[in-house]
Amino acid sequence: MEMTATVLNILSSGIFHASILFLVAAGLQLVFGVQKIFNLACGSFYALGAYLGITMVDAFLARGGSPLLCLFPLLIAGLILGVLGPLVERGFLRFVYQRDESFQLLLTFALMLMFEDVIRFFWGTYPRSPKGVYLAFGTIHIGGAAIPVYNLLVIGASLVIASLMGFMLRKTRFGRIIRATASNPEMVQALGVRSSTVFVKVFTLGTVLGTVGGALVVPTTAAVSEMAVHLIVLAFAVVVIGGLGSMKGAFVGALLVGLLKSLSMAIYPELEMMLIYLIVIGVLVFRPQGLVGGQP
Amino acid sequence: MTAVPGRKELVQGASLPRRNWRVAILLGAFLLAGAIWPLVGRDYQVYLTLSFFSYSVALLGLNLLFNYTGLLSFGHALFLGVGGYTAAFLTYKYSLMSMELILAVTLILSGVMALAVGFVCVRYIKIYFAMLTLAFGMLLHSFLMKTYDLTGGDEGMHVLQPKLLGFEFGTMDKMTFFCGPYYYYSLVIFLIALTLMWRIVHSHFGICLQAIRDNPDKAEYLGISIRSYRLRAFVISGCFAGVGGALMAPATGHVDPAFVFWTHSGDMVFMVLLGGFSNFFGPMLGSLVFIFLRDIVASATEYWRFIFGAILAVMVIMAPEGLMGMVMSGWHRLRSLTIKGRSP
Numbered sequence: 281m282e283m284t285a286t287v288l289n290i291l292s293s294g295i296f297h298a299s300i301l302f303l304v305a306a307g308l309q310l311v312f313g314v315q316k317i318f319n320l321a322c323g324s325f326y327a328l329g330a331y332l333g334i335t336m337v338d339a340f341l342a343r344g345g346s347p348l349l350c351l352f353p354l355l356i357a358g359l360i361l362g363v364l365g366p367l368v369e370r371g372f373l374r375f376v377y378q379r380d381e382s383f384q385l386l387l388t389f390a391l392m393l394m395f396e397d398v399i400r401f402f403w404g405t406y407p408r409s410p411k412g413v414y415l416a417f418g419t420i421h422i423g424g425a426a427i428p429v430y431n432l433l434v435i436g437a438s439l440v441i442a443s444l445m446g447f448m449l450r451k452t453r454f455g456r457i458i459r460a461t462a463s464n465p466e467m468v469q470a471l472g473v474r475s476s477t478v479f480v481k482v483f484t485l486g487t488v489l490g491t492v493g494g495a496l497v498v499p500t501t502a503a504v505s506e507m508a509v510h511l512i513v514l515a516f517a518v519v520v521i522g523g524l525g526s527m528k529g530a531f532v533g534a535l536l537v538g539l540l541k542s543l544s545m546a547i548y549p550e551l552e553m554m555l556i557y558l559i560v561i562g563v564l565v566f567r568p569q570g571l572v573g574g575q576p
Numbered sequence: 577m578t579a580v581p582g583r584k585e586l587v588q589g590a591s592l593p594r595r596n597w598r599v600a601i602l603l604g605a606f607l608l609a610g611a612i613w614p615l616v617g618r619d620y621q622v623y624l625t626l627s628f629f630s631y632s633v634a635l636l637g638l639n640l641l642f643n644y645t646g647l648l649s650f651g652h653a654l655f656l657g658v659g660g661y662t663a664a665f666l667t668y669k670y671s672l673m674s675m676e677l678i679l680a681v682t683l684i685l686s687g688v689m690a691l692a693v694g695f696v697c698v699r700y701i702k703i704y705f706a707m708l709t710l711a712f713g714m715l716l717h718s719f720l721m722k723t724y725d726l727t728g729g730d731e732g733m734h735v736l737q738p739k740l741l742g743f744e745f746g747t748m749d750k751m752t753f754f755c756g757p758y759y760y761y762s763l764v765i766f767l768i769a770l771t772l773m774w775r776i777v778h779s780h781f782g783i784c785l786q787a788i789r790d791n792p793d794k795a796e797y798l799g800i801s802i803r804s805y806r807l808r809a810f811v812i813s814g815c816f817a818g819v820g821g822a823l824m825a826p827a828t829g830h831v832d833p834a835f836v837f838w839t840h841s842g843d844m845v846f847m848v849l850l851g852g853f854s855n856f857f858g859p860m861l862g863s864l865v866f867i868f869l870r871d872i873v874a875s876a877t878e879y880w881r882f883i884f885g886a887i888l889a890v891m892v893i894m895a896p897e898g899l900m901g902m903v904m905s906g907w908h909r910l911r912s913l914t915i916k917g918r919s920p
Contacts, residue, residue, distance in 0.1 A: 372889055376892065376893065379892075382648040385650070385703070386888065389842045389846070390846075392885070393885030394881070401879060509837070551722075554715060554722065557711050561711050564708050568700065
């Protein structure tokens, strides 16, 4: 009984981490697949989502909203921040598409520095968390393990988003254009698709995935100003393990990193991040295309 | 086989510098300016110059990879950490105060570390190289965070005041020590590193690196073993960064895992780009401007990161050649103007 409870706890918290990581990593993969830019600022989008999520939830609760409906203000916070997508893409990234990767990486590093202070300016440096949302959902007991309902909701939401993304990429016209642009942008342009529009849309989608991920995580943990730089290395691990630019890779990588994280936290906490980096290095050395393979 | 020219003949004379006297003058000017500076500058500014020296030594190494070899390392804070923690372990744990010993141990450790890390990393280029170095840097970071008993975990370790050339300065108060003996010690190390790196990049070896960067296939046809050259560059680069870290640690008096966090590596790359990576002296200008500008901006506003991020973004988009690039193009324009004015 004890054993199953522990296993269930590890599984549930691991999959919860994984579903948040998947959202951010999916945004990272989408942008890397199409624009070939490794966006270090995606951690900042995640942090911004978290902070605006708190603000929206607080406003929602102050107007008498039920804590059980908090998923809506959180999602709205994520969607609102989508406006950053076109701003960042048109204002900064479009100037460096033809440049060396090092400069693209540095530009997103610059954006990350800027967003860090934007967060400090609006929300200060103290950790923040929305009051009482997490507990309001309560827990359910399965096999002796107490699993927070909110975690299950987030896992569900993430799965819905994942399948919507999969449907969009495979079955819709826009998805086909995205995949075509990822593999051969010149050809797509020659066929009469305006690539700048595709880039704006893709980057905005990537941004929203990050901000929604941040918004959804915030009821479970406090938002702190370092969350961006800490998340980006995790998201980095996810995409490297899964394979750069691959959606399936984001899914597999997130699941692996999430589960490993909760497993090592439960068994041997000293190992936590070291194990993940060792796996990252192992994958880069033995399978640079990632576990799932290179196709985006 | 005798008809095939050796590697040396193929590259020699290509662009080896003949104007060494210019560099000698420049070096002399640096030495003079550096020697006078503590006498005229305020203590605090002189103290800041210490981090300029140590970052510059590290950036010399980073730019050997970035500019001369064409590899962007996003994990070079790893070697800063090796130097910094070496200083901490020797002075704080083992009471071995000799700065020369610290530097020697740092050279060995960072060399070995760079050999191991480089062996894995130099098989890759571009973004994969950047990601691998980042992963190794973060591996050390998480190791330092978790080994609380050994390294003090996230609280880090103290670094005590070292002996310089066997002399003990214990009676001196901290600021006098840093603005006096330690300052001149760092200056000399910095100038040695500068001269050494100048010779490396202008040697046969350095020119081979640039050939590999510009056209790896052709370089290989000429008989240059790409991987071994990249690995050697990586090891040299790591040693320079290690020494930079070892110089930095006594001045801050403290090292913690933030020292090897990936954003610190990012700051280093920032400095290189700010000054201009394609010029030998660019990274040094970059660290000078970065350190003093950050001090000025941070005392004016708490949002210095925003301003620095904006500067970096503008530099990347509009002036990828950095400050040195601007200075040089201004200089050339001025020269062409004066020559035009004279000619008719």
